[in-house]
Amino acid sequence: MELLLGFGRLNRVRFLAYTNIVFGFLILVVLSITTLFPSGDHTNISLVFGGLGLIIGCKFAVQRYHDVGANGFWSISYLTPGQPLVYLILGSVPGDKAENKYGTPNPENSPLLWFFAIFPLITVTSCILWFQLSL
Numbered sequence: 001m002e003l004l005l006g007f008g009r010l011n012r013v014r015f016l017a018y019t020n021i022v023f024g025f026l027i028l029v030v031l032s033i034t035t036l037f038p039s040g041d042h043t044n045i046s047l048v049f050g051g052l053g054l055i056i057g058c059k060f061a062v063q064r065y066h067d068v069g070a071n072g073f074w075s076i077s078y079l080t081p082g083q084p085l086v087y088l089i090l091g092s093v094p095g096d097k098a099e100n101k102y103g104t105p106n107p108e109n110s111p112l113l114w115f116f117a118i119f120p121l122i123t124v125t126s127c128i129l130w131f132q133l134s135l
Contacts, residue, residue: 009102010063013109016091017116019060026053054079066102067095
């Protein structure tokens with residue numbers, strides 16, 4: 001329930017994994033809709049799913065800020081043009097090891113969470129290698 005409401009804490013790996021899963025899913029939905037219905041203007045669909053992604057991303061950012069002991073109000077920084085930089089910072093700063101006023105630390109991360117956390121890195125590296133080898 002805490003994951004849906006935005007309370008509690010998210011450690012680095014969970015933040016990266018959940019954010020990557022949500023944004024990946026939303027991108028797949030938008031690409032599927034635009035592919036299935038090629039005619040017409042898809043601006044509204046993109047705006048709706050983009051806004052949904054920002055809302056969910058802010059919720060994850062609140063939980064991540066809670067993990068480092070900061071107020072969730074700082075998640076407003078997630079709505080700035082520097083959002084990719086905020087994403088990288090939140091994904092790299094370690095959280096509190098002990099219990100803080102926002103809750104207890106997350107349990108140990110599963111290998112599946114680690115995979116989804118580093119999936120974009122694997123994808124980008126694979127694409128770069130593929131382009132280099134195909135030249």
